[in-house]
Amino acid sequence: MYNKVFDIRNDEYQKLSTELIKNFDLIGLEKLSVKNMIKNKRLSHSISQISWSRLVDMIKYKAEWYDKKCIQISKVFPSSKLCNKCGYKKEDLTLAIREWTCPKCRTKHDRDINASINILNEAIRINNECTTG
Numbered sequence: 001m002y003n004k005v006f007d008i009r010n011d012e013y014q015k016l017s018t019e020l021i022k023n024f025d026l027i028g029l030e031k032l033s034v035k036n037m038i039k040n041k042r043l044s045h046s047i048s049q050i051s052w053s054r055l056v057d058m059i060k061y062k063a064e065w066y067d068k069k070c071i072q073i074s075k076v077f078p079s080s081k082l083c084n085k086c087g088y089k090k091e092d093l094t095l096a097i098r099e100w101t102c103p104k105c106r107t108k109h110d111r112d113i114n115a116s117i118n119i120l121n122e123a124i125r126i127n128n129e130c131t132t133g
């Protein structure tokens, strides 16, 4: 049973990582602290279900195969706390808050989508730094 679950999951990761690599030239990933996420009840279920690092490894080696870029963003980068529109940093954002409105520019944010945009922008910034010297 365990092997069957492993095989199905492995197959899903293979498909997902291949799809990402084929469709995107630059992939930004957050270096997640899995330990901290497991401490959080809301996140622990999905994290224990997914072996995040296995998926990240697949994306990394496939990026090399297909000459694509995979950039991992530092754990200290405040991806969830920054407003992707104006750069305001919401210091009091807790894990329980899934949506918030920027007090500076009034943009409404979905926590995960906002974080994704910030991670992508940071990956592009790092990539530009690397390519322009």
Ligand SMILES: [Zn+2]
Pocket: 083, 084, 085, 086, 087, 088, 102, 103, 104, 105, 106, 107
């Ligand atoms: Zn804002």
